Amino acid sequence: MTQIADLPHFIITTIITALFFVLFGLMLYQTLRKNRKAYVLTISIFVGGLGGILGMLQDLLAGASRYLLFYSLIVWSICYFLIYLFFEELDTSKPNRLRLVVASILFMASILFNQLFLFIPGVSGSIIESLTNPTLISFFEDFSIFKRTLELMWDGAYDGLGVFIFVFGAYVHFKSYKTNRELIPLFQAIALIFIGIGFISGFTGDVVRGVDFDFGLVGDALKIVGMLVFSLIYIIRVDFIYRLPVDVFFIMVFTKTGLNVHISRVRNPRRKEWETITDRKTNENLLSALISAVSGLMKESLGSEKPLETIVAKDRTFVLDSGDLATCAVLCERPTFFLERSIKILRKSVENQFHDSLKKSAINKADFDEVEQLIREVFPFLVIEQEIKL
Template identity: 25%
Template sequence: MDLGLFIVGLGLITGFLLITMVFGIRERKTRRKVYFIKEATALGSLTGITNVALSGPEFNPLGLASDLILRITLSFWVLTFALMGLFFMALRQEFPDWRVASLVTFLGTTTIICGFASLSQPALEGNILALVWKAGFALYSIVVFLHGARVFHEANQRQADRRSAVIALSLVTISISYVINVVLYDVPNFQGTPLLTGLSVEMVLDLLRISMMLMIVIALITDIEYMYRLPVDVYSISVIRDSGVYLYSYGHDPDVSDPGLLSSAICAMSLFMKETSKSASSLRRVSTSNRAILIEPREDEGVIFVAVVERATLVLLRSLQLFADQFVQRYPRETYSDIVNPEDYADASQLVYTAFPFLKRCDVAE
């Protein structure tokens, strides 16, 4: 039995399942969906199972060849990293970047196909396909992790924080490790002239990647919500009656001198759009070159929820919807009044922190 592979596999199973459980508990407690990353960690646990199967025949009841198990393992990693990439995109934008998504899809598909195809080809062709398989996976991983590093680097630029810097640096290091793996191990082995003998380059780089993953976990362990750190400025979050009266506001947009103008404008635009378009749907968004006003109406309750942000992202949109759901549940329509007492909505900030967890560490823009 290969004890190293067994320990790594067991660690992957335990670690990924524990993280999945934490995400599941948080999702159930806050009613805020953990987009993509929970599924990624659940799928990642399967890579641990295949690693255990590689460690010895006693853990391989199906008797699969080790080369086949390796390709199954890498296929699981491709799918896991794809979900991680979608999570990174959800933090940064509303829809996936089609250029990045297309590149990742092409590389991931090519990697999986070449990996399995290499098993049925003659020696030379099989070796070439195996090299493409490994190099393709490395490039695929680099694209995903560098995109994630970009997200946390941009977040750190908006508000400097050691944790976001650590996460970004760890993701960059993981990306570099895949380059080193191809240059120092895969290509020389394909040529039959390994550069380093007596040293398992793959094992060293695997340990490096695991250590970087641990750095990310350590950075998040004190506050798991920090993973939602957005590379987008959030200026204000408001609750407005359909009459234009402010009920509650969190933060302040420095470019808006009179918040009442915003509420009046939104109510007027909503009415105008309904009258001119003859549509039953409500105004949902107003965008400019450097601002996006996200609007979540609750017509049955007579209130409108508004977030003024730098740009829309999937996480922000879902957070505003969750805040709206929680607010109308906490403060029914009969509690609203045209004469607003701030004390009436003193607990609303806690609802903001639940729906917008990143505001705990990345407060509204000054």
């Protein structure tokens, strides 16, 4: 019978691994059956599950535990970096360059110092055993002091990566709470802060040794609590995987000639009395015709070969996607990756499903009753209130 070196660690790792694979199954189902695609997050969860398996094997296979520990931490670093990219997708249309550079440097440093710490001490020990010159032996014995410095650099890069990513994730989810006034993103932000503090405590334990307080154990406990809370929220309320930290006002569908097909507003409890542009009695047909006119001006009079993609004000942005038959638009505070991708999916779905109706010279809105349900499916991260009738 296999003797487990650290039974509590094995049990905790098994629970976390099981949670990751439950989440992966949930995300795979959402991707394949519900058209809720978050590829980066799905891959990161799968990679995290692989890291958990390596952690379990570390406790089961004592002879290879050193190598399994190091490579499981590399896999976890990859998982964290992918989670960072997902947080960027929630917040922006493209990753912030400065944040991306910082995350990339910490990610590469954690892998580099991981491998150096794994192999260099063994190499220096082998060299010492083969030497006979006392001076050289003394040099390489002093060189072994480098091991401690290397260990701290590795721990600093790995834990720094974790702190940076999960504090940024907490910031994104706190912005989502401020934007939407929903409590669940606030709980998610707190859970992510717990994980970030766990990394800080873990690094403190690596630096401060010889004290009675176990910083490493406290750090692991904080990370586990944060991961459990965050994972359970995703499992119970899958829609909160995609909640955006930006305000979204309404979604429009209209023909290439500017005839309005459908307009739905997005619920946000923060906005008093549904304060949107449409509540100010802006005519929907005038709005769609105006956008079509600007797009036509850019193409026909100003020589643009590409369709109009955005109309930007300081605090409002129209995100547009145009095809051969229809244009879809979303009015939002600022564009994000998921908004831009979803508006493209909506336009393609509308053109495929309502191809014949869109070709008619006169639009009968009754032919497009199913557009609202299509919008709900394509924008699972928004609460679609109703079709606007003006």
